[in-house]
Amino acid sequence: MRAEGIETVRRILCVFPRYTSAFGTFEYAYPLTDGVKAFMPPQGLLLIAAYLPENWPVRFIDENLRPATQDDFEWADAVFVSGMHIQRQQMNDICHRAHDYGLPVAIGGPSVSACPDYYPAFDYLHVGELGDATNELIRRLADDTARPDQQVVLKTLDRLPMTEFPLPAYELAEIRKYFLGSIQFSSGCPYQCEFCDIPGLYGRNPRLKSPQQIIAELDKLRECGMTDSVYFVDDNFIGNRKAALDLLPHLIEWQKKHGYATRLACEATLNIAKRPEILEKMREAFFVTIFVGIETPDPDALKAMHKDQNMMVPIMEGIHTINAHGMEVVSGIIMGLDTDKPETGKALLSFVDESRIPLLTINLLQALPKTPLWDRLEKAGRLVDDDGRDSNVQFLLPYEDVVTSWRKCMEVAYQPEKLFERYQYQCDYTYANRIKVPVSPEMRSWANIRRGLIILRNIFWKVGVLGSYRRVFWKFALGRIKRGDIEGLISATLVAHHLITFARAASTGRQNASNYSVRLREASVPAE
Numbered sequence: 001m002r003a004e005g006i007e008t009v010r011r012i013l014c015v016f017p018r019y020t021s022a023f024g025t026f027e028y029a030y031p032l033t034d035g036v037k038a039f040m041p042p043q044g045l046l047l048i049a050a051y052l053p054e055n056w057p058v059r060f061i062d063e064n065l066r067p068a069t070q071d072d073f074e075w076a077d078a079v080f081v082s083g084m085h086i087q088r089q090q091m092n093d094i095c096h097r098a099h100d101y102g103l104p105v106a107i108g109g110p111s112v113s114a115c116p117d118y119y120p121a122f123d124y125l126h127v128g129e130l131g132d133a134t135n136e137l138i139r140r141l142a143d144d145t146a147r148p149d150q151q152v153v154l155k156t157l158d159r160l161p162m163t164e165f166p167l168p169a170y171e172l173a174e175i176r177k178y179f180l181g182s183i184q185f186s187s188g189c190p191y192q193c194e195f196c197d198i199p200g201l202y203g204r205n206p207r208l209k210s211p212q213q214i215i216a217e218l219d220k221l222r223e224c225g226m227t228d229s230v231y232f233v234d235d236n237f238i239g240n241r242k243a244a245l246d247l248l249p250h251l252i253e254w255q256k257k258h259g260y261a262t263r264l265a266c267e268a269t270l271n272i273a274k275r276p277e278i279l280e281k282m283r284e285a286f287f288v289t290i291f292v293g294i295e296t297p298d299p300d301a302l303k304a305m306h307k308d309q310n311m312m313v314p315i316m317e318g319i320h321t322i323n324a325h326g327m328e329v330v331s332g333i334i335m336g337l338d339t340d341k342p343e344t345g346k347a348l349l350s351f352v353d354e355s356r357i358p359l360l361t362i363n364l365l366q367a368l369p370k371t372p373l374w375d376r377l378e379k380a381g382r383l384v385d386d387d388g389r390d391s392n393v394q395f396l397l398p399y400e401d402v403v404t405s406w407r408k409c410m411e412v413a414y415q416p417e418k419l420f421e422r423y424q425y426q427c428d429y430t431y432a433n434r435i436k437v438p439v440s441p442e443m444r445s446w447a448n449i450r451r452g453l454i455i456l457r458n459i460f461w462k463v464g465v466l467g468s469y470r471r472v473f474w475k476f477a478l479g480r481i482k483r484g485d486i487e488g489l490i491s492a493t494l495v496a497h498h499l500i501t502f503a504r505a506a507s508t509g510r511q512n513a514s515n516y517s518v519r520l521r522e523a524s525v526p527a528e
Ligand code: SF4
Pocket: 189, 190, 191, 192, 193, 196, 197, 198, 199, 235, 236, 269, 293
């Protein structure tokens, strides 16, 4: 549904800020593609854009693709911004630029919802999810587009049911320029991991869209040009297991109808390994990757962070079960925990070798506001306010030791030989367990073949000829070519190239040790 009953016309400029360079945005892979320039279409801003009154023209700018221009600001009556903590400085920058044109600026999304005080310059703060605060914001802008004398904070008390969410306005975004498509099925998570702000922000009883909405969104993403990969951005795909089970048959039908042209991925807790009935259906729906917050292989640490759900099945067994259903595990890992010891880094590297997980997002612990961790550390006087550090936590081990250990782990885990060995394993043991999908007319189309050729040309030239790890690459690539597995060659190399390049920068101190760090280093893709 949309906001209704508004006569006045307002032109809204929605601006999504650039990302600070981060491990999980894959920007070093973009130059190998056929024109990808940004990570995922931003769900929140495209949702708000779709919810605005039908007679309000909307312009959407993702500054990872291009900056908002003078023409954009002069066109607009008001500016909407949304983003995560890591984009805080960029969001404040957009606000100042909009104010140069005298425009009122509203900010919504996860960062402002957790920390309204990060954004003193904005005119309107939209705190919480889509709901009564959104309607009030629209009403106020319909009445008056002058900047208010003082900041107005609008908090959502009555959330719009997700079943009434409109389809995100994907048509406003240049979908083909994104690395992945994104889609949201649920919001919230029933667990309470100490460091996580999701239950505090979105609740413990997951709210849900209907399967029909998800299918309509997938159709729309396809119409807008996204066919290869779609990521469910839900924090826990099995937060409501029954709902996941209800959705999966619809996804299977949709995949059959479209020739399995789209690979699906999601985030879920490790106890998904105890649910073969869900894993089997995910395999049939062509889920190929699950991001699992393993966090640490140390059971004492899992207990201390209240992540008991990761202990419902032995970690290695859980990973193997997921792999046996054709899905690669991507793992979140945290260093700097109170339970860490001087030998934690070594234990982590053994885990990487044993698990054969290629992609692990290894972050330093960061205390986020609205989390039990924040409250505990605040009481203990262990929160550090210093933008020059990679974490706001005073670790129990010396800070420099923890950062050095993190750098060492990044360096060793992403040595090209080790990484491609892990990918080799995935090709042989995990990808081999996937369903055999038919070669659809779409896959055989000239556009798809041309795209593949462009990517292969880039990979062969930039990695195979100019790359510093070309010997390791060719060993992997020739094996794939012999087996006719060009898709495995492309997908593994795109990600591997990013990981190797990022890890090299990280191990020499040129990248952040946390996805949440507010230190501003390189922005992901220089906006033109
Ligand atoms: S399972 Fe994941 S989303 Fe849920 S509380 Fe833990 S870290 Fe957060």
